[in-house]
Amino acid sequence: MAATGFKDYYAVLGVSRTAGVDEIKQSFRKLARKYHPDVNPGDKNAEARFKEVSEAYEVLSDPDKRKKYDQFGQYWQQAERAGAGAGYGTPGDFGGFDFSNYGSFDEFINELLGRFGGGAAGGPRARTTYPYGAPSGFGGPGAGFDPTTASQSFDQEANINLSFSEAFHGTQKRLRIGNNEVEVRIPPGAKQGSKVRLKGKGQMNPYSKQRGDVYLVVQLAAHALFKLEGDNLVCDLPITPDEAVLGGKIDVPTPDGPVTMNLPAGIKSGQTLRLRGKGWPSPKGNRGDLLVTVVITPPTNLSDDLRQLYEKIRALRSDSPRQALTNTRL
Structure with missing residues (x-):
């Protein structure tokens, strides 16, 4: 085994060999937060450091694994000579632990942590x-x-x-x-x-x-229209101002094709309507619901006739939805 194969997990975590469990855990948490990939997106060095820190903690936080690691750390040079001199698979006597079956430090750690290849x-x-x-x-x-x-x-x-x-x-x-x-x-x-x-x-x-x-x-x-929330599907459905005021029947897309839904008069943008049994299937064969959130969408290209009608509506309108906000102050 090459000398460079050995990793000093105590140095990785920045603790002494006599460190207790709490000190090891505290150091690990600090380093894990520092090098976590979510904190360092795209940083391969931080990602590798995070993996090394996690591996070190996994070994040193477990008493049995730590004991074997300490033995290996103490005798790694003898283990290398035993493996070379006695032949692969010949037991070596290192405090009751056989290191000669390992061709490298990584092989030892892989077995210690239960990892066997990919x-x-x-x-x-x-x-x-x-x-x-x-x-x-x-x-x-x-x-x-x-x-x-x-x-x-x-x-x-x-x-x-x-x-x-x-x-x-x-x-x-x-x-x-x-x-x-x-x-x-x-x-x-x-x-x-x-x-x-x-x-x-x-x-x-x-x-x-x-x-x-x-x-x-x-x-x-991702889907262009639907999103999944539990067993329910959700979607935003654009409606016109006149549909919002007058209500009526409108077609709504579902996973099974369009269905007709009754739109109540005076509905507000952001209100949600429920279509029962039109949501996501469960393993038992049941269906969740489809939650449709209406979004009032004004026309973008007004014809002259349509603009005149909207101007007439504005002239006739006597109330304001912002009336209650007039005297609001901080």
Whole structure:
């Protein structure tokens, strides 16, 4: 193992080797906030530093991992010589811990943290959780941080991009995972961040020889009209001033095609109307609602006749919607 392979995690976090758990946690939080990718968008150095700080904390915050790391840190040169002299796989006696099975410091850390390689280029990667959310390029979305369980899984995560229509109706996609192609069925009603499980398609557990699972994380493309809020769809619907004043029946777009809705007379811009059962499908087959927010939109190209009519309306109008605001002061 090359000498440059060893990382001093105490130096990474800026603490002494006798530092307690609280001191380690406090230093980690300070550095994690400083180097978090959301604070340093596009800064690859900060992203790498954030990953290194997270890895150091994951090791030093766990008593068992810290003990093994301390042993390795003390004996890494002897471990290198033992591996070279006795042959790969020959046990070395370093305080009851066998380092000779590792070809590098990274191999030791990967096993210590439960990481065993990655997928093919462009394929799913090993899942690693980060305490402040995952930086771009490292695993899937952060799901909190538990140093006793983080990165112990042989499951993998990969993003799958869906259009609004594909997510609404459900779809089938053919994906390449490693060297294999699999047919994936996405059920109707998939949402941003929801996961589809592919059982037995993850990494090989070197001990049990069984594969973990692959979780496809849905990335939902934006739609030109609709937005998703829970099981409800929401949209803005432009209406004309005369429709707002007089009310009447208007056609409203829905995922199933246009439906006729009764617009009450005197409706205000920003009011929301509900179309029940026209929203997002749930896994049980139910539908949410469609919430339609009306937006009064004046005409932009007035004909002479239309302008004269609006001028006549202005001349006839006797009240003002701003009357109650006349005496407002601070």
